[in-house]
Amino acid sequence: MRRSAILAAAAALAAACSLVYVATMASAAAACASAWSASAVYVKDNVVSKGGNNYTAKWWTQGEDPVLKSGQWDVWINNGACGGTTNPSPSPSRSSASPSPSPSASPSVSPSPSTSPSTSPSTPIPVGGLPKHALIGYLHSSFANGSGYLRMADVPADWDIINLAFGEPTTATSGDIRFSLCPATECPGVETEAEFIAAIKAKRAAGKKVLLSIGGANGQVQLTTTAARDKFVSSVSAIIDKYGLDGVDIDFEGHSLSLNTGDTDFKNPTTPVIVNLINAVKSLKARYGAGFVLTMAPETFFVQLGYQYYGSGPWGGQDPRAGSYLPVIHALRNDITVLHVQDYNSGSIMGLDNQYHSMGGADFHIAMTDMLLAGFPVAGNTANVFPALREDQIAFGAPSSVSAGNGYVSPPGVQQAVNCLVKGTNCGSYTPRSGTNPNFRGLMTWSINWDKFYGWEFRNSHEPFLNALG
Numbered sequence: 001m002r003r004s005a006i007l008a009a010a011a012a013l014a015a016a017c018s019l020v021y022v023a024t025m026a027s028a029a030a031a032c033a034s035a036w037s038a039s040a041v042y043v044k045d046n047v048v049s050k051g052g053n054n055y056t057a058k059w060w061t062q063g064e065d066p067v068l069k070s071g072q073w074d075v076w077i078n079n080g081a082c083g084g085t086t087n088p089s090p091s092p093s094r095s096s097a098s099p100s101p102s103p104s105a106s107p108s109v110s111p112s113p114s115t116s117p118s119t120s121p122s123t124p125i126p127v128g129g130l131p132k133h134a135l136i137g138y139l140h141s142s143f144a145n146g147s148g149y150l151r152m153a154d155v156p157a158d159w160d161i162i163n164l165a166f167g168e169p170t171t172a173t174s175g176d177i178r179f180s181l182c183p184a185t186e187c188p189g190v191e192t193e194a195e196f197i198a199a200i201k202a203k204r205a206a207g208k209k210v211l212l213s214i215g216g217a218n219g220q221v222q223l224t225t226t227a228a229r230d231k232f233v234s235s236v237s238a239i240i241d242k243y244g245l246d247g248v249d250i251d252f253e254g255h256s257l258s259l260n261t262g263d264t265d266f267k268n269p270t271t272p273v274i275v276n277l278i279n280a281v282k283s284l285k286a287r288y289g290a291g292f293v294l295t296m297a298p299e300t301f302f303v304q305l306g307y308q309y310y311g312s313g314p315w316g317g318q319d320p321r322a323g324s325y326l327p328v329i330h331a332l333r334n335d336i337t338v339l340h341v342q343d344y345n346s347g348s349i350m351g352l353d354n355q356y357h358s359m360g361g362a363d364f365h366i367a368m369t370d371m372l373l374a375g376f377p378v379a380g381n382t383a384n385v386f387p388a389l390r391e392d393q394i395a396f397g398a399p400s401s402v403s404a405g406n407g408y409v410s411p412p413g414v415q416q417a418v419n420c421l422v423k424g425t426n427c428g429s430y431t432p433r434s435g436t437n438p439n440f441r442g443l444m445t446w447s448i449n450w451d452k453f454y455g456w457e458f459r460n461s462h463e464p465f466l467n468a469l470g
Contacts, residue, residue, distance in 0.1 A: 179212060373394055
């Protein structure tokens with residue numbers, strides 16, 4: 001955590017820069033911008049007026065009164081008194097780069113971003129792309145298991161995205177995310193924190209992306225209140241800044257996401273844990289800018305099962321978690337870098353051919369991934385279609401070994417699935433509705449540690465294969 005003096009200085013600099021911007025916005029400083037609207041969405045540098053003053057937004061916001069939210073750490077900058085002719089300002093927008101849901105009118109659900117400090121991150125996140133076909137893996141950094149500990153500096157250069165497992169909350173509903181290295185008593189050979197940070201810096205300098213993965217099987221995260229949402233943003237930001245990370249991976253499992261009764265439209269969610277998560281991620285994206293890397297690793301239950309069931313359904317009786325990731329993915333679809341669904345530890349799921357597909361072979365990877373590349377009706381409603389994502393946003397997850405998870409597929413089967421999705425060849429009995437997808441992003445695995453334990457089968461097989469796809 002940065003010292004208060006540095007934080008204050010950075011905040012002052014940020015505020016000063018914003019004031020310079022406002023000064024260049026208008027030839028008449030005293031002209032009032034368009035009046036603030038509680039229902040409108042504003043993004044960074046939008047200018048509004050209220051109560052005879054102009055205000056500039058520091059980041060994405062909705063529903064936060066500029067008169068009340070213009071303190072040192074708040075979302076609005078008070079530009080001083082205005083009057084006379086209204087001065088045009090950037091229109092409040094549901095920008096195509098920052099779509100947002102339409103929440104209910106309930107005050108407990110009304111979205112607004114965190115009021116965390118608006119200072120620039122201590123380690124700037126660089127704008128830089130991934131390789132066309134990326135190799136993505138999870139690194140067990142905070143806990144021990146039978147796979148053994150692997151130091152960050154010893155992670156091979158073939159891994160393009162390294163997800164640090166895991167950031168977990170102090171309690172399920174606190175929103176207070178914590179991350180620390182595995183204790184030496186549990187993980188012999190663990191590096192010091194300084195060595196870990198230096199190794200992350202070296203990875204990033206080499207063009208790799210290092211992310212904080214939040215959640216996991218044991219880390220239930222339920223942002224039931226706006227206070228939890230704000231704590232999520234501030235605590236995650238502190239971890240990103242401390243370790244110098246590129247972004248976050250949202251790996252919410254178990255009971256983290258669940259839809260309230262009556263919340264049936266994925267395009268307009270009203271459930272607090274859904275709305276608050278969306279707005280928390282938007283706040284992080286606004287804080288770190290275009291270089292912020294966002295990945296997600298939902299299970300099939302929370303995504304593809306939405307083709308048949310969504311929440312508890314209009315008649316009840318279904319699991320309210322069914323398809324519950326869909327509103328999050330949809331609202332953040334222009335912010336997601338890679339969505340890699342876990343094609344493992346899954347029951348049978350119906351594909352777009354209306355047949356059930358089971359994990360353990362190429363067919364499951366093809367059918368599940370095709371749903372995201374083609375789009376699909378939600379809960380059988382052809383008037384409510386989840387739109388396809390871009391092919392460069394899509395990868396799929398597979399266990400690196402038989403010990404890593406149920407649904408292991410040997411390298412030839414995984415590569416058969418990729419060739420089908422990318423080139424339309426050797427697809428077996430399933431015909432992809434999405435056609436060919438030459439920009440398919442790549443492969444994710446749980447985990448880098450387990451891959452090392454089994455002699456790097458996943459890495460050695462799939463990195464040259466992905467590079468050869470062209």
